[in-house]
Amino acid sequence: MNPGQFIKKHKFELVLMAPLIVYIFGFTLGPVAYTIFISFQEKFTRFFPTLTNYRYILSHFQFKEAFINTLLITLISLSLELGLGLFLAVILSRRFMGRGLLRAIVLLPLGVPTIVAASNMRYIFDNQGYLNEVLYKLHFIKLPVDWTGTGMKAIWSIAVSDMWKVTPLVMLILLAGLESIHPRLFEAAKIDGASNWQIFKRITLPLLKPFITIALVIRGIDAFRLFELPLTLVGSTTPVMSTYTYFEYFQYNNPYTSAASAVMLLLMILISVTVYFKVMGQTEIAY
Amino acid sequence: MKKLLLIIIVSFVIFQLFACARKEELVLKVVMGLAENEWQVMRDEIFPDFEKKHNCKIEAYQVEAADWPKKLQAMVGAGKVSVDVFSQDNMRLFALVENNLVEDLSPYKKQIPHQVMAGMKEAGVFGGRVYFFPYRPNVQITYYNRDKFRKYNLQKPKDWNELLKAAKLFKEKEGIGRVGLKLWGDGPTTVQVYEMIVSAGGKPLKFNDEGCIKTFKVLKKLYPYLSPDSKKAKWDTTNTYLANESFYLAQNWPFGINIIVREYGKKDILAYGGWRGPEREAHVIGGEVLGIPRGAKNKDLALKFILFLESREVQEKLVAALGWPSIRSDAYSEVADWQKPYFKATREALECGIYRPNVLYWGEFDKFLNEAVIRIVIKQKAVIPVLDEYHNKMQNIIRAYESRAIH
Numbered sequence: 001m002n003p004g005q006f007i008k009k010h011k012f013e014l015v016l017m018a019p020l021i022v023y024i025f026g027f028t029l030g031p032v033a034y035t036i037f038i039s040f041q042e043k044f045t046r047f048f049p050t051l052t053n054y055r056y057i058l059s060h061f062q063f064k065e066a067f068i069n070t071l072l073i074t075l076i077s078l079s080l081e082l083g084l085g086l087f088l089a090v091i092l093s094r095r096f097m098g099r100g101l102l103r104a105i106v107l108l109p110l111g112v113p114t115i116v117a118a119s120n121m122r123y124i125f126d127n128q129g130y131l132n133e134v135l136y137k138l139h140f141i142k143l144p145v146d147w148t149g150t151g152m153k154a155i156w157s158i159a160v161s162d163m164w165k166v167t168p169l170v171m172l173i174l175l176a177g178l179e180s181i182h183p184r185l186f187e188a189a190k191i192d193g194a195s196n197w198q199i200f201k202r203i204t205l206p207l208l209k210p211f212i213t214i215a216l217v218i219r220g221i222d223a224f225r226l227f228e229l230p231l232t233l234v235g236s237t238t239p240v241m242s243t244y245t246y247f248e249y250f251q252y253n254n255p256y257t258s259a260a261s262a263v264m265l266l267l268m269i270l271i272s273v274t275v276y277f278k279v280m281g282q283t284e285i286a287y
Numbered sequence: 288m289k290k291l292l293l294i295i296i297v298s299f300v301i302f303q304l305f306a307c308a309r310k311e312e313l314v315l316k317v318v319m320g321l322a323e324n325e326w327q328v329m330r331d332e333i334f335p336d337f338e339k340k341h342n343c344k345i346e347a348y349q350v351e352a353a354d355w356p357k358k359l360q361a362m363v364g365a366g367k368v369s370v371d372v373f374s375q376d377n378m379r380l381f382a383l384v385e386n387n388l389v390e391d392l393s394p395y396k397k398q399i400p401h402q403v404m405a406g407m408k409e410a411g412v413f414g415g416r417v418y419f420f421p422y423r424p425n426v427q428i429t430y431y432n433r434d435k436f437r438k439y440n441l442q443k444p445k446d447w448n449e450l451l452k453a454a455k456l457f458k459e460k461e462g463i464g465r466v467g468l469k470l471w472g473d474g475p476t477t478v479q480v481y482e483m484i485v486s487a488g489g490k491p492l493k494f495n496d497e498g499c500i501k502t503f504k505v506l507k508k509l510y511p512y513l514s515p516d517s518k519k520a521k522w523d524t525t526n527t528y529l530a531n532e533s534f535y536l537a538q539n540w541p542f543g544i545n546i547i548v549r550e551y552g553k554k555d556i557l558a559y560g561g562w563r564g565p566e567r568e569a570h571v572i573g574g575e576v577l578g579i580p581r582g583a584k585n586k587d588l589a590l591k592f593i594l595f596l597e598s599r600e601v602q603e604k605l606v607a608a609l610g611w612p613s614i615r616s617d618a619y620s621e622v623a624d625w626q627k628p629y630f631k632a633t634r635e636a637l638e639c640g641i642y643r644p645n646v647l648y649w650g651e652f653d654k655f656l657n658e659a660v661i662r663i664v665i666k667q668k669a670v671i672p673v674l675d676e677y678h679n680k681m682q683n684i685i686r687a688y689e690s691r692a693i694h
Contacts, residue, residue: 126519143463
């Protein structure tokens with residue numbers, strides 16, 4: 001069938017699909033392609049293709065910092081989210097009075113817009129914030145700690161803020177995994193005299209592995225894109241990949257280096273997505 | 288039934304006619320970047336008078352200064368300019384002129400009232416042509432906590448040595464720095480360091496002359512004694528830090544007067560012009576100007592609106608209600624008694640006012656200066672090698688812009 005015949009045959013379907021195609025090309029693929037294009041364009045001469053912008057960002061101290069900070073935040077926040085998420089999932093998988101209410105409360109942060117969460121976190125982590133106030137009242141500190149200043153304290157502040165916001169999602173994934181494990185497995189282990197810790201280590205964790213992997217990969221991709229939290233909490237003193245890209249464009253009016261940085265971020269996310277699909281392809285959830 | 292149908296049709300036609308008549312009402316579309324309290328004053332006290340006088344309606348939109356050049360470029364590029372007049376930060380004008388996004392207002396420059404201070408008109412001039420009219424000047428004044436200064440028997444710092452002495456004393460007495468500088472980055476940091484370099488006799492765009500080196504050396508020395516909130520201090524947060532006593536001394540625009548004194552009730556926070564450097568006292572004149580987008584539909588009405596905002600009547604209202612300094616020398620008669628000392632400080636600072644150059648490479652300069660601050664002041668790197676590096680980078684950028692201009 002030639003294209004003309006194809007169009008004639010499927011014209012109604014094509015008309016119906018047109019808005020979606022326009023949307024995908026106009027608002028998703030088009031801007032992405034343009035960003036990739038200008039990332040290879042020289043600012044002054046508009047020469048294409050050139051690696052000038054990539055050379056610039058790769059030798060720029062703030063880009064290196066942004067890259068390392070992004071990896072550190074991802075590592076710390078994933079560990080925290082997974083630990084707390086698993087803990088909450090195990091508790092909420094048990095039957096007790098008020099479980100529904102507790103589930104709803106634990107899920108609340110998911111409904112809070114990230115920018116609102118970031119503002120709230122400033123109230124907590126500021127020099128005159130709640131955290132310093134509590135530590136001072138408990139006589140742990142005499143002077144305020146600059147949690148969102150620079151270095152690892154700033155990284156931890158962002159990671160903990162992200163943990164507060166996203167742990168419910170990790171918990172939901174793990175809870176789904178826990179509830180899919182057949183109760184008879186636990187009963188059989190108990191009959192054989194296994195302790196709670198042995199059951200958790202030998203049955204729960206191995207069977208949860210596929211869900212843990214999925215949670216890790218999904219959250220890993222998300223953590224690379226963290227933007228509002230670092231922007232609001234630490235600004236340019238502790239850059240991450242997304243805020244570096246933002247500052248290059250909006251503060252310093254340089255769309256070319258900003259595009260190069262955005263493409264690097266896109267690459268990081270694409271690698272994570274590839275890992276995700278590989279993992280998903282290999283993962284068999286069967287008992 | 289037929290009658291009912293007729294009534295419906297006639298009603299519909301009448302409604303449409305009214306709707307068309309409404310559409311013909313003259314609408315002036317205005318873009319500004321204001322805080323909520325500033326919008327309230329504009330909407331309640333400023334716009335209605337103009338609407339009444341010119342039988343029009345003002346539709347005003349909030350757009351941040353940083354976003355406006357890109358939005359306007361998109362409008363002009365698409366040939367659909369839906370804004371008639373805009374206000375813009377005088378430090379973000381270069382992109383608008385460079386990309387030919389604004390009307391040349393040179394033919395109307397004689398209409399600027401003669402009471403407008405001569406220096407205020409300079410900000411809108413590029414290559415001898417007037418693209419923007421003045422509307423709101425700004426200059427940083429120095430706020431200090433009178434009670435804390437009295438408690439430690441300190442005088443308000445008049446030069447860099449006294450500033451360093453005050454910073455050290457506060458840190459020694461309280462265990463934490465109480466002098467605030469704006470080190471968050473972007474414009475707040477640039478303005479602060481720029482005026483320090485000029486007051487040390489340096490040329491900021493050079494990066495490695497004696498004035499620049501002196502400035503960075505003193506900033507590096509000062510940093511350990513600063514309030515830790517300096518790293519988060521911008522123009523908006525500085526008011527909060529002064530009000531909640533994280534800062535006992537900091538520079539900021541005069542809009543802080545209403546926030547610190549009126550909203551927070553901190554009457555013990557006073558202001559003065561500021562400190563001098565080794566060579567002179569210098570304060571960057573910031574603020575906003577008004578422009579008309581290229582291809583605006585209501586250019587005549589837009590020009591009338593600009594002149595209306597420059598009128599004594601409007602300027603007096605802005606001074607009294609918002610604490611904005613005025614472009615006019617005759618607009619301070621309505622100032623409340625409690626505001627007078629602060630406006631005295633503003634006039635003192637304006638007397639030492641300097642303009643930053645309207646250069647196309649301001650964006651790059653801003654970036655390099657911020658990076659130098661991070662490396663030298665926050666990360667405590669050696670002053671001269673870093674400044675030499677940025678000197679070379681800046682020269683390359685200037686050459687690149689010049690060669691593009693030639694081509």
